[in-house]
Amino acid sequence: MQDTTEIWRPGSFTKNFSWGRNQKGLSELHSVIRAGFNEELRDVPRELFRERISETNRPDYIPINFFLFNRVENGESLICADELVFQALSWNHSEAFDRIALFAFLFSYAGKWKGAKKEQRRPAMWANAYIREHVAENLNWRTSLISADDIQRFVENDPRYQAETSRKLATNLSFLLRSGRIQDFPQSRVQRWWVDCLFLALDRILEDEKLAGHQRSAAQYAGLLERSGYPELTGGLNMEKSLAIKHLIRLYAALGGRARLSDLDVSERTQELLPGAHPARPNDPSPRGAVHLTNPRILKSIPVTCTELAMLAGFDVISPDQINDFSVEEFISTRTKSALAVLREKGIKPKMSLEELLEVTRGR
Structure with a gap:
């Protein structure tokens, strides 16, 4: 893992970023992602992304510097297509997207791009620490106690925060936490958004490890997740969640990690693991659902081409209609x-x- 010595500099987060009314959740971010990726699930040049967003008169620095993941390849800065992008392109805006997007922000893995400063690789560690060290530990996930005043006191009393202003950051973060439905995070049961966040966390961790020149094996995924703060940021762990993580890591590895989002990569992996088999390509290209029979609450949306690989990992696969109207009791x-x-x-x-x-x- 990278150097964890922290200096908190909020950068452009202290500016107004115009996400709209609180009732809209993070729908503006959802629209920005769709426009920036042009509805295509593939890495996009950072400058092209910004060019596309400029035509919509929407803000771009907050999405690309705080919510999405960046990498440099052959001297060009790219924005990665990962789980957050998959969710935005696969479904209309929803409360589930808001939770996943808020987690992406709090997780605070933004990668690297040309001209980026060292601290921009983990740009929102003040928000990350506020949730892990204060909301989870001190407030015991009593989210009703979260406020701009509480956030401001937290950052002002922490020597890691090095900025001239704190009020605007506090009001912006308070608004973002409400819009992203932070009150839904402390759940004892496995939830679909929690499952999606696990895949997003692994996408970001492994891409960040590659930036440091490390290639990690599936045997290391659980330790990487634990050290990343994923459990603390998503409401904590219990027996059900711990067991679910083991099953989901197996699924993530079987699908090839972020390669699951590339039809070509999935085809090659399917041939490798199941010689003679071909990825499913039905008329309906909508994502399918991978369900683990030991606990049907472990439901992960996957690209349709990953069907055979998910079944190889011990998951049952359900149709798009079943995903949208999924009932654990009816499934059992x-x-x-x-x-x-x-x-x-x-x-x-x-x-x-x-x-x-x-x-x-x-x-x-």
């Missing part, structure tokens, strides 16, 4: 009925009566 009921039907067709019957089973379970 349907799968149970299907399993019982298979047993009946094979003539498999229980050898123990209900009374005998109850005697065994009660220890008689």
